Amino acid sequence: MSGSKSAQGANGFLYFTGFIGAAVYYIGAAAGFWAGVVGLLKALVWPAFLVYEVFAHLAS
Template identity: 65%
Template sequence: MKKNNYGNNAPSNAIYGLGLIGAAVYFISHATSFWMGLIGFLKALVWPAFLIYEALKAVGA
């Protein structure tokens, strides 16, 4: 019988979740309208992509 190991990713999921909440609060609090707040929420969903892009740009890759 195969055992599922879903608990192995718990720490990384927690960090991503906290980052998602923090990014959503940041982007929405800086929004000047409803639509900018909505775009801020969408940005919060993909914040790791922005982070990796800027990191790779900084190292010249």
């Protein structure tokens, strides 16, 4: 078991605020209802997009 409960809570809060920010961004950029739904799903996995872009940038 690594980390304290307070550190895990802080990480959860950071992920949650990132989720809210990503949801606002993706839903705001959506052209229609279903694009907004897809944007909400993208907001759930935004860290994967971030890591992919970082690795793509490092590879070039």
